Amino acid sequence: MKSVKHKILVLSGKGGVGKSTFxxxxxxxxxxxxxxxxALLDIDICGPSIPKIMGLEGEQxxxxxxxxxPVFLEDNLGVMSVGFLLSSPDDAVIWRGxxxxxxxxxxxxxxxxxxVDYLIVDTPPGxxxxxxxxxxxxxxxxxxxxxxxxxxxxxxxxxxxKEISFCRKVKLPVLGxxxxxxxxxxxxxxxxxxxxxxxTGGAEVMxxxxxxxxxxxxxxxxxxxxxxxxxxxxxVEAPDSPAxxxxxxxxxxxxxxxxxxxxxxxxxxxx
Amino acid sequence: xxxxxxxxxxxxxxxxxxxxxxxGCPNQRLCASGAGAAPDPAIExxxxxMKSVKHKILVLSGKGGVGKSTFxxxxxxxxxxxxxxxxALLDIDICGPSIPKIMGLEGEQxxxxxxxxxPVFLEDNLGVMSVGFLLSSPDDAVIWRGxxxxxxxxxxxxxxxxxxVDYLIVDTPPGxxxxxxxxxxxxxxxxxxxxxxxxxxxxxxxxxxxKEISFCRKVKLPVLGxxxxxxxxxxxxxxxxxxxxxxxTGGAEVMxxxxxxxxxxxxxxxxxxxxxxxxxxxxxxxxxxxxx
Numbered sequence: 001m002k003s004v005k006h007k008i009l010v011l012s013g014k015g016g017v018g019k020s021t022f023x024x025x026x027x028x029x030x031x032x033x034x035x036x037x038x039a040l041l042d043i044d045i046c047g048p049s050i051p052k053i054m055g056l057e058g059e060q061x062x063x064x065x066x067x068x069x070p071v072f073l074e075d076n077l078g079v080m081s082v083g084f085l086l087s088s089p090d091d092a093v094i095w096r097g098x099x100x101x102x103x104x105x106x107x108x109x110x111x112x113x114x115x116v117d118y119l120i121v122d123t124p125p126g127x128x129x130x131x132x133x134x135x136x137x138x139x140x141x142x143x144x145x146x147x148x149x150x151x152x153x154x155x156x157x158x159x160x161x162k163e164i165s166f167c168r169k170v171k172l173p174v175l176g177x178x179x180x181x182x183x184x185x186x187x188x189x190x191x192x193x194x195x196x197x198x199x200t201g202g203a204e205v206m207x208x209x210x211x212x213x214x215x216x217x218x219x220x221x222x223x224x225x226x227x228x229x230x231x232x233x234x235x236v237e238a239p240d241s242p243a244x245x246x247x248x249x250x251x252x253x254x255x256x257x258x259x260x261x262x263x264x265x266x267x268x269x270x271x
Numbered sequence: 272x273x274x275x276x277x278x279x280x281x282x283x284x285x286x287x288x289x290x291x292x293x294x295g296c297p298n299q300r301l302c303a304s305g306a307g308a309a310p311d312p313a314i315e316x317x318x319x320x321m322k323s324v325k326h327k328i329l330v331l332s333g334k335g336g337v338g339k340s341t342f343x344x345x346x347x348x349x350x351x352x353x354x355x356x357x358x359a360l361l362d363i364d365i366c367g368p369s370i371p372k373i374m375g376l377e378g379e380q381x382x383x384x385x386x387x388x389x390p391v392f393l394e395d396n397l398g399v400m401s402v403g404f405l406l407s408s409p410d411d412a413v414i415w416r417g418x419x420x421x422x423x424x425x426x427x428x429x430x431x432x433x434x435x436v437d438y439l440i441v442d443t444p445p446g447x448x449x450x451x452x453x454x455x456x457x458x459x460x461x462x463x464x465x466x467x468x469x470x471x472x473x474x475x476x477x478x479x480x481x482k483e484i485s486f487c488r489k490v491k492l493p494v495l496g497x498x499x500x501x502x503x504x505x506x507x508x509x510x511x512x513x514x515x516x517x518x519x520t521g522g523a524e525v526m527x528x529x530x531x532x533x534x535x536x537x538x539x540x541x542x543x544x545x546x547x548x549x550x551x552x553x554x555x556x557x558x559x560x561x562x563x
Contacts, residue, residue: 013367013412015335015445020475046446047333047479092333092482094447094489097417098280125335125445126366127414153545155340159367162412169414189509196545222515229474229519 001108001141004039004116006258008175009134011167012149013159015125018180018218019149020049021228022247023122026147027054028233029251030118031077039070039116041107042081043134044124045093045100051083055231059084067112080111097129104133118258125159127166135170144258145173147215150206151181152198157206164210175257176213178250179203184220185242195220216250218243314460317428321461324359324436328495329454331487332469333479335445338500339469340369341544343442346467347374350438351397359390359436361427362401363454364444365413365420371403379404387432400431417449424453445479447486455490465493467535470526471501472518477526484530496533499523504540515540 001007010023020042027040042050051057051071059071061084070078082093082103095103113119124130135143146167150160160177167174179202183192200206207214221243227234235244280286280293287293288303296302321327330343340362347360362370371377371391379391381404390398402413402423415423433439444450455463466487470480480497487494499522503512520526527534 015337015367016471016476017336046448047335047482049475049479052475052478089478090481090485092447092485092489094452094486096449096452100448127412128366128420129416129449132414132416151336155369155372155545156336158372158409159369161410162367165410165412166414169412184504184513184515186506186509186511187513188511189506191506191508193504193507193542195504195515195540195542197542199546220515222513222517225473225475225516226519229517 001119001138004113004119004141006117006261007119007121007138007141007143008254008258009121009123009143009146009172010149011123011131011146011163012125012156013127013161013163013166014150014156017149017151017156018178019125020044020053020122021224021234022147022149022178022180023120024050024053024228025234025247026251026254027077027079027118027120028235029248030120030255031074032235034076036076036118037114037116038077039113039119040077040079040122041111041119042079042083042122043104043107043130044122045082045095045103045130047124048081048083048093049228050079050081050122052089052231053228054079057083057089057231061085064112067110068106070111070113078113078116080107100129101133104130105137108134108137127162131166132170135172143172144261145175147175147254148177148212150177150179150203151196152179152194152202153196154200156196157200157203160203161206161210164212174212175254176215177203177207178215179217181220182217213253215253216246218246218250311425311457313425313429314457317425317457318460320429321439321458324433324439324461326437327439327441327458327461327463329441329443329463329466329492330469331443331451331466331483332445333447333481333483333486334470334476337469337471337476338498338538339445340364340373340442342467342469342498342500343440344370344373347397347399347438347440350440351394354396356396356437357435358397359433359439360397360399360442361431361439362399362403362442363424363427363450364442365402365415365423365450367444368401368403370399370401370442372409374399377403377409381405384432387430388426390431390433398433398436400427420449421453424450425457428454428457447482451486452490455492463492465495467495468497468532470497470499470523471516472499472514472522473516474520476516477520477523480523481526481530484532494532496535497523497527498535499537501540502537
């Protein structure tokens with residue numbers, strides 16, 4: 001990991017809130033600068049969504065003398081996922097914890113990323129093997145922190161508070177929280193509906209309570225789902241969407257946070 | 272449950288007790304003796320326990336956030352509307368147990384008696400069990416590796432005193448890992464009626480759901496059918512129907528045709544589903560998909 005400047009984990013206690021969607025677009029956003037080397041690692045072993053969302057389904061991983069080669073979407077954007085190791089995208093990976101941990105260790109140890117500015121690690125929902133392993137294996141290499149994804153409703157926030165609790169227990173800094181699916185604007189009449197109502201104040205109140213930054217709130221946009229299914233960047237497909245604007249602002253905040261840090265293991269300056 | 276090394280080859284493996292990562296593990300001698308490969312006696316105990324349970328249904332999805340717990344809760348509510356039907360709802364999502372909140376039972380505690388753990392009863396005929404009831408606070412994180420989660424699931428299946436039950440509904444976390452394997456293995460001797468699989472319309476979900484169906488086939492778990500949630504949203508102002516999660520590959524309907532599994536129904540988005548006042552709302556949304 002010495003060749004990797006910044007490491008960011010994308011977490012959520014809750015499933016289906018948009019972790020992989022966010023990880024993919026964080027990667028796309030950072031890689032828009034050709035001089036920034038970005039690596040996206042998918043450690044969701046059972047439900048690896050990154051290959052599809054990045055439009056890289058069917059790609060294969062190659063081994064060389066220096067380790068496994070990631071799949072490069074662009075010269076400066078490499079991706080690794082168990083999805084690339086399957087014969088078919090519908091193959092189920094039915095592994096218990098220890099075997100999943102072994103895979104994650106291999107991903108972190110054996111992939112030849114090269115010189116990387118940002119390593120983004122997409123995770124499955126929960127606070128279990130994958131999350132413990134990622135933190136433990138990266139313990140000696142410094143992780144900048146975690147971005148936590150949620151949706152507005154209390155059923156999600158409850159799981160997300162657990163995730164924040166996990167971060168605090170393993171001393172993983174929380175860069176901030178992203179609230180996805182905040183609202184939906186009807187394309188016909190422009191009425192804004194809260195499909196997942198923030199009955200307890202949404203991420204904003206939770207962030208105040210737990211004293212973590214709210215990085216931003218992203219509205220629902222059907223074009224996001226469509227882009228993910230097609231493996232295209234949402235920023236390209238819908239550059240004018242309020243969701244794109246929200247994502248870009250969040251990515252900038254993450255970059256700002258990371259740039260305050262001194263890489264190579266020095267203590268980070270709190271923003 | 273003792274922690275095992277994270278490189279554990281698995282207690283059933285040929286390397287059990289013999290691998291390099293086994294050094295120092297508290298179970299090393301046990302595994303090396305071959306005891307780990309013997310069938311777990313709990314399986315027989317659970318078979319006995321399950322004799323008083325007529326029907327067992329697993330609610331699964333490869334994908335997170337598609338509405339498994341919402342569906343499990345409403346399946347329980349729907350079945351329990353008949354006072355003569357005894358319903359049990361078991362939440363085996365150890366890291367993210369949503370069932371207590373969705374059922375309006377947060378803060379309830381589990382009691383132990385001579386005949387085992389008592390479930391929390393929402394109604395006389397609707398009992399619920401979740402790790403959520405064992406936490407001091409709903410925000411406490413359960414940060415357990417697989418073996419410890421498996422132990423909890425075994426206890427839930429073996430030690431909870433459900434009484435005579437017509438339907439046991441088992442709500443699961445997303446994925447095809449420890450919890451799912453354990454549920455199927457521990458219930459192996461007791462007959463599971465089948466699995467209801469939940470999805471949303473977009474391909475990113477369907478991809479994970481196909482893996483779940485593949486899992487079911489591998490472990491010979493019948494698939495009762497698929498429920499497609501969040502099919503569409505009707506604007507309350509102008510009634511325009513929007514597909515927020517577009518079915519770019521034909522949604523659950525096409526997947527079900529391809530895989531020859533029944534499509535049990537499709538449920539639209541309704542913000543009222545997300546509101547936590549379930550205790551007072553009591554008209555479960557999507558009830559019509561319980562019967563096909």
